[in-house]
Amino acid sequence: MIFLGNHWGTLYLAFEWIIRLAMLVLVPFRRSPEAARSWLLLVLFLPIPGLVLYLLIGRPRFPKWRRQRFADLPRAGAAGSAMTRTAKIFPPDIEPSRKPLADLISNLGNLPAVGGNAVELLDGYEDSIDRLCDDIDSARQHVHLLTYIFADDAIGKRVIEALGRACSRGVTCRVIIDALGSRPWATRAVATMRALGIDARQALPVRPFRWQPARADLRNHRKITVIDGLIGYIGSQNIVAADFRAGILNQELVARLMGPIVGQLQSVFISDWYLETGRHLVGSGLFPPSDDMGQVALQILPSGPDYPIAxxxxxxxxxxxxxxxxxxxxxxxxxxxxxxxxxxxxxxxxxxxxxxxxxxxxxxxxxxxxxxxxxxxxxxxxxxxxxxxxxxxxxxxxxxxxxxxxxxxxxxxxxxxxxxxxxxxxxxxxxxxxxxxxxxxxxxxxxxxxxxxxxxxxxxxxxxxxxxxxxxxxxx
Missing domain, CATH: 3.30.870.10 (Endonuclease Chain A)
Structure with missing residues (x-):
């Protein structure tokens, strides 16, 4: 018995050192020095728990099926043509010294800088929700909304009611909410929206042991809205009450956009819709002809684990x-x-x-x-x-x-x-x-x-x- 105990103890220690040595080789690949040091420190002290955690969340990459779907995105289709066309029609007025930055952004996110836009900055929490609901009430063709948190509290219900009214007028409403970010409310909010005719989906649902699972640490944190391809919203604000965490009041900043830049927001939403559903959104109404709405040059940068560069x-x-x-x-x-x-x-x-x-x-x-x-x-x-x-x-x-x-x-x-x-x-x-x-x-x-x-x-x-x-x- 003593011999067996020593034997298993030796095997256990050997297994731990195999993990440490293997991770010493594996962890530094395609990882920042800071992240590599943290992982190696964890594995050094806790080899087996560290290995399990690494296998679960250690690599900032989506599963193979999603990477393939991202590679198949219709970048050269209607969205790409619309982006190229608007960039030529509305060339951006950018200071020469900033053009290398615009080129960098274009190469990172595949979206060029465009002119002819108007920007309205909204820093009042209720004001931005009021403005969003008013724009939804004016929608004629479609409303596309993507957000990290969508609650079914008073704020969420106001937006849901506005989307429901739009659906009753024949407007197509599509909503994507992050499954983990909206976790306390997601099931109820999606059910309520679907009952009103809103096509609501949860992004990256964490469903272990099911087909096409998502990792808990890779999330869709974007917050954008597109209305008729003519009005767009982007910023930091979720669809939830400002005080949804007890004792904490949030303060935000949102940009309301009009002009060719809205087409870029639309392309981001269409891409995310395809990644989540496998369905391509098509139709001339998605990218209506752009009007000259102002003098502001703008550009959108989407980023995330789908992209090869941070x-x-x-x-x-x-x-x-x-x-x-x-x-x-x-x-x-x-x-x-x-x-x-x-x-x-x-x-x-x-x-x-x-x-x-x-x-x-x-x-x-x-x-x-x-x-x-x-x-x-x-x-x-x-x-x-x-x-x-x-x-x-x-x-x-x-x-x-x-x-x-x-x-x-x-x-x-x-x-x-x-x-x-x-x-x-x-x-x-x-x-x-x-x-x-x-x-x-x-x-x-x-x-x-x-x-x-x-x-x-x-x-x-x-x-x-x-x-x-x-x-x-x-x-x-």
């Missing part, structure tokens, strides 16, 4: 390197990788006024701890940090100098960069950037600016917890 991350870093005078990053979650940290450090060394606006209110404790572990490093580099008070500032945008901005669903964290499907709007317009700067001034005024001496005085237990959370931050 587009949102690549663009964020590029924007920081492109800054000449000022860069302001507004995000509820800030967990940067080494490339983004170096970009901010380089910006300050060039004399750029680099500012980070994050919320003092946090809704995710582990993420909040990991986020705070980066503050000392940012402050030492000369980045000014503003802690927004009173509300969870859920708005997500980056402004560069006075002529370029990015607004959308992407946080400045590794999850948004590599695991989530995101959609961001890029704005090339001094007038529109000026309007965002006004919002930023409000953020600064409503914030507590953090200073290095003050931050260094926090208790040692907080520092320990923050740095422990930072060890697993690439896995969050």
């Amino acid at each position: 587009g949102s991350e690549r663009l964020t870093v590029a924007l920081i390197y492109a800054a000449r005078k000022r860069v302001v990053i507004t995000t509820p979650y800030f967990i940067p990788d080494e490339g983004l940290i170096e970009a901010l450090q380089s910006a300050v060394l060039r004399g750029v006024d680099a500012r980070l606006v994050v919320s003092s209110v946090q809704d995710q404790r582990l993420v909040g701890l990991a986020q705070r572990s980066f503050y000392a490093e940012m402050l030492r580099a000369g980045v000014r940090i503003f802690l927004y008070q009173g509300r969870l500032l859920h708005a997500k945008h980056v402004t560069v100098d006075d002529d370029m901005a990015m607004i959308g669903s992407s946080n400045v964290d590794i999850r948004s960069f590599t695991l989530n499907a995101e959609a961001n709007l890029i704005i090339y317009s001094r007038h529109e950037i000026g309007r965002i700067r006004v919002l930023e001034k409000h953020y600064f005024a409503a914030s507590h600016e953090l200073h290095a001496a003050e931050w260094g005085r926090r208790v040692i237990s907080h520092k320990v917890l923050e740095n422990l959370a930072r060890l697993v931050s690439p896995l969050l």
Whole structure:
């Protein structure tokens, strides 16, 4: 018995070391150094649980069937032709020094910059819902809505009722909601919508042991709406009450769009619809002829695990390197990788006024701890940090100098960069950037600016917890 016990103990230890050595070779492939270090640290201390977790969520890739479906997207069909046509009809007025960035975005997301657009920024939570419902009530052909969270609370019911009224007029309404993001409400919300004639679907449902399963960590985090191919919405706001988390009030920023850019939002929705249903949406009404609605040059960047390059991350870093005078990053979650940290450090060394606006209110404790572990490093580099008070500032945008901005669903964290499907709007317009700067001034005024001496005085237990959370931050 003693011999057998020693025998099995030796086999167990050998198995653990086989896992460690195998993962030492496997983990670094196609993975950032930060993520590789975190996985290897986990496997070093907990080989078997680490292996199981790695097999479940270790590789930021969709299953083979979805990758094949993404490869089969009809990019060269009606959507691609519409994008090419509108780009030629409405050439964007972009400062020459920003054209390389526009080319980068086009190569990352396959969508060109276009002119002839109008932008309306909506920062009032109820106002944006009111405007959305009014536009749905005016719809004549179709409404396409994609969001991470769709609740069946008072806000969700208002939108559902507007969609139901549209269906009763003969308008085709299609809705995609993320299955995990909307989990507490998804079943009821989808059932209610389908009863009203709305074609509602759950994106990436997690159904173990079923055909075409989805991973729990790869989510569709986009928030876009397209109405008749003429009006579009993009931003950070979900279809849920501002206070859906007890004691926390969300503050958002949404852009309402008119002009050729709406066709790009439409192409993103059509692609996601095909990925979830396997059905191509066709028809002349999807891409109506574009009118000249304004003077603003815009561009959409979709990103996510489907794409070979982390587009949102690549663009964020590029924007920081492109800054000449000022860069302001507004995000509820800030967990940067080494490339983004170096970009901010380089910006300050060039004399750029680099500012980070994050919320003092946090809704995710582990993420909040990991986020705070980066503050000392940012402050030492000369980045000014503003802690927004009173509300969870859920708005997500980056402004560069006075002529370029990015607004959308992407946080400045590794999850948004590599695991989530995101959609961001890029704005090339001094007038529109000026309007965002006004919002930023409000953020600064409503914030507590953090200073290095003050931050260094926090208790040692907080520092320990923050740095422990930072060890697993690439896995969050």
